Amino acid sequence: MSKKSIYGKLRSRLERLFGFLEAGTLDVYFAPPYIEYIQMLGPFIDEHGKANINLKKFQAVQDKAENISMSSDLSLSLKEALQSSVNRARQLIPKLFQVQSRQPEEEPEDIVPISSDRVDSEFLMDVKKTLSDADYALFEATCQRILGDRVLHNATGKSIHYLSSFYLNAFCNNPTLSNYALRMADSSYLQEKFAMTNPLHIQPKPFRLDNKKSYYYIPIRELLVKYILNDDLVRIINQETTTNVTPYVRNNGFNGKLRLMIYGDEFGICNPLRDSSKKYKVYVLYLDIDNRQYTSKKKDIHLLMIWCPDDLKNSNQSLLDIMSPLSEDFLCLFRDGISYALNDRQIHIPVCLSHIVGDNLSVAELLGLRRSFGYAFACRHCGIPHTRLSSLDDTSTHLAIHNSYDSYKNEVNSVLSIKNFASPYGITCRSAFDKLGINVFQIAPADIFHDLAEGVISTIIAKVFEILKVKLGSDTVRNRFKSFKIWVNGKLDINFQPKTIKIRGKGWQKIELAVRLVEIFPEMMENPSDYAIYFHLRKVIFFVFSPSMPNICELRSSVREFIRLCHENGLATPKVHFISHYPELTEFYGPLSRFSTDKYERVHSYLKNLLSLSKNFLNVPYSLSKRNQMAQPFLHVVDKIYDEGILSSSHYPFPLGRSILRSLLSNDCYFIEARQFAARDSEVFVRGKLWKVTDRNIESNVHKLELNLDSNEIPLAGLSHLNSYLFKFQGSYFVNYSMMK
Template identity: 25%
Template sequence: MGWQCKICKSFSTTKGNLLRHYRLQHATFGRGQHQPCLYGSCPCTFKTQGALRTHLSRYHAAEESPRPGVITAFKCLACTAFCSTQKDYFQHIGNHLKRHETVFCVFNGCDFRTNIYNTFLKHKGRRHTSCSLTDFKKEVLESHPSQNTDHSDVPELNNDECSSDVDPESASCTVLQGLGLLLLKLESTYNVSVRCIDALVEDLFYISSSASVEAVKNIIDSALKSNKCTVDHTIIKDLAEQLCSSHPISRALGAGGPLGSAFKRNKYFKKHFQFVDPIEYILDAEQKKSFQYVPVLKTLQVVLKNKDIAVEAFSRCSSSTGHFKSIFDGTCFKDNDFYAVEETRLSIIIYVDEFEVCNPLGTSRKKHKITAVYWVLANLPLRLQSALTSIQLALLCKSVDVKQFEYKVVLDPLLKDLVTLEQEGVFISCLGRNIKGTLHCVVADNLGAHAISGLVESFNGPYVCRFCLGHSSEYQTYEVRSGVFPLRKKDDYVLHVQAVKENPNLVPHFGLKRSCPLTDQLNHFHFVSGYPPDVLHDLFEGIVPRELALCFQVFLKKHYFSLTELNNIITCFPYKGSDKLNSPQTIPPNFAGRKTIGGNAHENWALIRLLPLLVGLRVPEGDPVWQLLLTLKDIVELVVAPVHTTQSIAYLEFKISEHRVRYLEVFPDQRLTPKHHFLEHYPALIEKYGPLVGVWTMRFEAKHRFFKQVVRHTNNFKNVLLTLSTRHQMMMAYHMQSKEVKPALLVTKISRMPVDVLHPDIQADLRARSPSLTCVQLATTVTYSGTRYTAGMILSNGSTCGLPDFAEIIQIVVLDNSVYFIVKLLAAWYVEHLRSFQLEDTGKISLLEQQKLGDMWPLASYNVGRKRLVTLKRYICAE
């Protein structure tokens, strides 16, 4: 009966029509999104249409459509025109309604009729939401025997039918929308300048309108001669000129067309795509100081208009008792009365940071430094939160203006929207009602968190911790778990704010300079529980590079290796998989004087994790400095764990205490930094916020790259905030035009194999899951929930005596959109000096389900000496 779109569930009559439908209606190709295979039983997805066509010809050439030899078209009951796709059909009906012509409902058993466009949409949305092809009236569906069954890309209707099957107005709108998306992609995704696009539009208009006249005239003349028709050349030329001038591309790009100029294009984008316009707020009119704000409530409505995203957002559930898997398992969420209701409430996480759009070493490094406020909907699962298109822009302001006018003024429009969200909610069209929400927490580095919360922005004073009231002079003497440092409480905060207001001479009072504007305005957000720690800056750009520098100094003095040897080892190590992407950089010669090895978070994380494999055999067992680094490696694995239990939190607390003791013993002349003190709060903060990787700044910081690229390509500083915010919203509108949520399973290449040729144990496991299975789909590489699995990778599978078991991937089986691994089971022995596991093949083969792995993250094994070793990336909690 046709081909169904996997995104919008509409139907097309041929495979070629469906491919064109994907390209024009959903614009899924060429923008980093994945288009699923047209055949429902095939799990493959593709980034380009060429890859999809190759796949279809290679793997599905002999397969038939749902009903071979039959073409279904949609017949309009008002004018008897035909449309080849369901979407085009309803667009055609809409054209009748816009002219106030009466239209009957096209579904079985429904006598509804109207001449009002919005009334028809409401009726269809309420009564026929989950319709299928079989629900249409018989007179609507027109079936025609096809002349061939090869399912080529050429529509299978004859020429006479094609002349009446296509509604010109609907076809023109489709071409216009596709062309608009193309120009929007060039401007917002590839950062092509407006001047360049104007030149492109001008040339395309000339080619489609004037330069094509002669070619079209020849085509018409040739067609007439082949059909033995004689027509005057003047008429043919006039016909060719009219065809070229009336072509949808010519009409769209001409002087009077909606895409003919930059102004008209922007107007068209804002009207026809889901564009949320940034608003400019004036700080000082005389000095021309302002900032750009993107309304949060409007953006929420646009995001949740997508039903797939809404389903993901409103299907949240807490974990079982004793497990911490997300922010919803932390006490900060559970103790908030706002969420203690049956109806779903929205949780917002905002991120505040400063970034340079110019060369940080150049003369303009502070002139255009920008403070950005992003936000993400915390109700979404982590795999969707991590997508950069899920991170929304709220505010852009010059950093100097933020310091001059303070956050209370700059954040005012954002706070008003959040207050409205708390008290009244936002209307969600797919639910048909208002949904309330609030700000869950503010993610920022230590400096940003202190700046927005009203604490001192210097970490050399007496009270520098936002979690407790401990004096910094006592950090060297007492641990946090000793109970010496009282935690900050809401009652204490009220007293401190009152004292600062009554007596300015007390500023700062217990580290507080002024009240937190977010706490002042919002009823369900508080300073004490609203600022989680930042693992990225505390550990990976703080403690880890500093302690590595100190330890490397000792290793060099003891002649375990030289700096040149160390750098050669780091450079020549055979990194695999994601380790190759994030491989550590060489150690700079001046690291001792700087007291840090530098590097970004990913590089430092990779270095501390792989260091035992790099130089572990060169360091004697029992070396106290080496034991310090190994303890730090244990802490890193625990902190970045995506799941925690009460036992793992207690173990982390013990490891942090052990690390502190070892650090003071090995480096008695070194003082503990404030970040060492913040680290000691982590066990309690995990209970409060859930796994800390759910509230770190790692993914948010990647958002800065977009704005830096825009500035580099446009080189426009006249109103840089307006340029950046508008370009960002154009980019978001472009991505929101696609109705799909990125699928959890992505496969690009599969092969089919009979079950009978597999290992007997694998056959038994597969048939236990699907008794009628005769053939399986095998792949060497798949991506599931953002994690890439490849043959040869090492998986964690269960545990024995508290230690994880491992298996090596041989092949990957895709069965009913689920992933299974055919693996070799490995025996593992823990090598404490290297904090790694030695692997040996057991000769046994098994089938593992991806959902039941002990840890979803695949690892790489390395040959060190004569041993095959694997080291964990994060601590594995027993379920």
């Protein structure tokens, strides 16, 4: 057969494979023609020394084949043949050349197209041997910028290719260095290999279910050593005593230990149609730390495990099985602790698992509890069934947080051994962390974010809008809401239908609506009794979202009255019932805002963004865990030290010009209205007007203000991180003090 005819067959078979790729052909149908193609390509290159093909399509086909070889459930013989072909293709890649198009795209003159996205795995070693130390430092810095563009800004391969032209201008007189850097820019494979050379990189460990599907675990000890432990955290742990921790921590002997928190949740990474949604849902576990000061930065929350719930459902294994790698590492940490060098001295740090958090359904799944808000509902805190939700008699309620681990063991054993035994707290099976000996009754605090933001707020605000429509008229209510433009979290969607009002938006948008409704309709302050349920909702939000410990008597009084008003308005729901336990849970665990799940849901958005431009959905847990770990060294950087002078808008700690006030930590009678941010001596200062409270209203937490200083400067560290809001009504200024500092 002539060389020309073989070329024709090679190109047609590549087009066929690329067509399979675009059509989403099943792995079992893609692998055989790929193997045949490589078996034809190999002898051709051996004979002629090279081959001219469409490298972009070959790259896509090769990526597909490599992913199948790592993650597919092909037969053993087919998988071995596929792996052999993939390895053979890697050897052939340096001898492939790009087919020249008749009408090539215009490219910058200094950009030379790269011959392949798959090159010899020893490329990085060759670069280090070839370049001088100074040139290799430039090469390494350029690679870091390229990788940062990819994992932090989600830049596409084409974007990175063209951005690299600007990076390479600095060493255009060094063609060897320029060529190496350009090859790195055009090779996602090399970028991944380079990321693995970072000392902070942690490779996800794959594990198999019995149906050959994979899940991934990031070793917890490596996370603790490389990302979590630091001098400040170790000092905090060493300073803990039985007198400066919560009753929960003290009673369980967790003080003086590194307290690990696990968050679990399921979410969809995209919005596919119908049954395909199961394929694109993942379940994640995040790792957080209870000892340190509250933080919502995503760099402080680490991916720990990830799997597809549908894969687990279609296997013969349980959550208890899938947690085995994590549980084994936990047991080693509990037994041995972890060492840390502080001031040239090795310190032994004991470790414990202190909290498991998540939305109510996710926590129930992890702890082996009944997952229901319907007639099968049983409160995991007090055991009350759905039929008694309308009861206001809480005088004899005993909360499960006071139950011992032995009582939990007895109850779970009864569930498993006694036919038709029904646990009053909804226990249905062993928890996913049963090997660790955790007390399920105590380990999971309340989920205030979903109880309020995704629970009662929408219903109560809809009722308040109905009252306002009667008093002010439908058109006035609708127009007032539409004309309010200074939202911080974005405007939500409210459908003012004649019969029902539907509120759609994200959790914090609903919370902001709840606290700022009084600014839109300040008339409510004149007749607060007409809006009693709204003002008591504000008080609950004021206390429970505070990072500080509230006065328990005040919290108990506010919650009791709020629950009574909810029942009067026909709102006897499970989430309203959960709120009734907040005073005792706060007294036991400390401020419940520490366990709010909103910060973890922001990490969901970050993970979704990692795959937003990816076309590889063959193994979502693998792709997400790999990309996340590539990004971690870039996220784990020290807080930025600002240049001296006025900060640019991209560095503002919070927005300007939206009527935001921040209270002084030293005195909540004073609030600053920021106009400018400035850096001096590595510290950020807030400049603006200083307002003083002249008339305090503790029932509504809307206080009258007067201007104290037209210009003042306060260190940012001396201000609350929670927003309050300035507004004017009947010629006077007021502060909407939304959450206690």
